[in-house]
Amino acid sequence: MAKRKTPLLDELEKGKWPSFVSDIRQEAEWRNKTDVDLQTPKEVCDDLLDLLELSLKDQECHWKHGGVAGVFGYGGGVIGRYCDRPDEFPAVKDFHTLRVNQPSSYFYKTDFLRQMCELWERRGSGITNMHGSTGDIILLGTTTPQLEEVFWELTHNLQQDLGGSGSNLRSPNCCIGKSRCEFACYDTQEACRNFTMEYQDELHRPSFGYKFKMKFDGCPNGCVASIARSDMSVIGTWKDDIRIDQEAVRAYVGGEFKPDGGAHAGRDWGAFDIVKEVIDLCPTRCMGWNGNKLGINNRECNRCMHCINTMPRALRIGTETGASILFGAKAPILEGAQLSTLTIPFMPMEEPFSELKELIEKIWDWWSDEGRSRERLGELMQRKSFAKFLEVCGVKADPRMIKEPRSNPYIFWKEEDIPGGWERDINDFRKRHQK
């Protein structure tokens, strides 16, 4: 049981949503009862809760800024964390995080999870995040001497490596992909694993000016948020026609199939109206319905997914599939938030993904040469211009890359592109024009 009174935390045990406080308390109870030879303080969960109560009361957190911690040979995967009140909360004096690189799409077998639990309860706090924002399994809280022990057991017994942190490649992440989604335009899980394995050195040893994230979305629905959250966003798409099953379309119109896969069942929206709900909502107005047959002018389709999402039993993605590659998304720090910018409209995505690897390596070279300390790729692209970025990529400009052409005429020209160059003779000018 907790050593102190915790009225604020007690309140967070009430209500229906799963209470993380109750969960930490059950772990604290387990620690107090167990006969496992715990290698970390028995009271670690009690002190964590008491420290949280103090933080909620003070409205200030009680962790020191940073602190060096890690495992030999790696420059990432461990985040050092020290409590700023070790006098009162000695069991969380050092409470470091390990990032454990997740397997693609977070599928697990329970024997692996049980092994991980056993390791982490004995050599850590037993508290995790399933999962962190970037994708890793987060093991929250252990002491400095246990870091190497945990790493040894992870690699030897669980055949499992750490993920990225700091100015490294961060653990790549992907959506569920072909495992259980009919919209996946390429094998996101294999791509994610392949890039993770190819770039192990970049993932574990800081070689960049700042973090670099890559995420693999199987279709434009973007379930893994790559377009907002990764320096390189790989988003599945297709080039040919949406496949139509006209009979199934009629079944939707006839009310036999539930629209949007039944996603709107919690309210009575009335009978499905294909014109109102699909044809008129199509962003490019490239669809038609004559009462019996659905037509799509595929050349005008921008593959927004709405019609396919709404009638998944009738419409399927095309068969000439691949991915669009976008670059430069990031959160607001420092120059404001950015979404990724379309750079390669279409690239086939087959193993061993050589074309994309060649591209990313060119971009990393440029970023390493030109990027300032803590400058994300998206910021460098803005500072140096998108035209420069295209030159680095070896890609020709294409109207698909922009929302609209520039409205200012401040065009940078290259001297070699201008007849006669920029060097001119002022005396020659004066021969024609008096002062």
Add this chain to the structure above:
Amino acid sequence: MGYDPKNPMKDRITDIGPRDYKEFLPPVIKRNFGKWLYHEILEPGLLVHVSESGEKVFTVRVGGARLMSATHIREICDIAEKHCDGYVRWTTRNNIEFMVDDEAKVKPLMEDLEKRKFAGGSLKFPRGGTGAGLTNVVHTQGYLHCHTAAIDASGVVKAVMDELYEDFGKMRLPAHVRISLACCLNMCGAVHCSDIAILGVHRKPPMVDHENLANMCEIPLAVASCPTGAIKATTVGDKKSVVVNNDKCMYCGNCFTMCPAMPLADAEGSGVALLVGGKLSNRITAPMFSKVVVPFLPNEAPRWTQTVEAIKKILEAYAKDAKKYERLGDWAARIGWERFFEKTGLPFTEHLIDDYRFAYTTWRTSTQFKF
């Protein structure tokens, strides 16, 4: 046999990467990999995916706190072993998915999940998070583990989800609603494209620990870290330090990230900002950023009442007024932001008018407004 501190490099294994996902795929998933034809949400938190082979996989989706103990994960393992042959997965939004290959296995699984509660009374495995409703909140560490937090994370999420619990298990909203929380502007939760984003913000410039700054920080890095150029090197007494021009500071906290001697967090100064209308999907409209609609609410542990109330107002106005398939941001864009503030009852203040880079692009440069 194990790690030997005297010989740390002995038998060292590195660069092996994560376990291969193919080891962890349930047999029904493996057999039908890439062969899925369509899916359907049979009821909130229950999906069926149908393969061209004729096989089906039924998925029961339940919410969870992102923070999980080993004890809790073991219970998840127990359930997965009892019902799902020892396979389980998580989603990108911290939900847990239990999959079975036979419809007959669904009911016993759901009943088993429903009855499990924590000692404090909360549900361990609330079912839902599908379709046109609310799914789980993605969030950051907050007070539990972060040194730059302006607000707590897990506590705020618990308070919000307790109040919005019904919508997790219902699908009554016009479209998906994604709520995300980041406890400071660093946004390791990247909330900037969420339907509703809860963001921890500061309102006081950093304090400067002149006594210790030179020992704790690289002064040029601290100066360079400021996006508005508000920080200058100085000498205080005989100590090298920095001075902050408070008028230029917008409390982003980037200096504190670079220099621990410049803390910002404060019981009165720090709190919650709310942003709405972002999205990631390309469906109908392009992905877009969330916009700030509440500049500040106090950090009210343990229930964050004003934050929860403001979110409920936004959600109810949206649920009542938006058209089917219309995301929150598309709704606001269609009715106009003057109507958004009218319908939600949120006050509009000058704090909501952009004054950072490219601010002008958000000002109204037409006469097309509504009275």
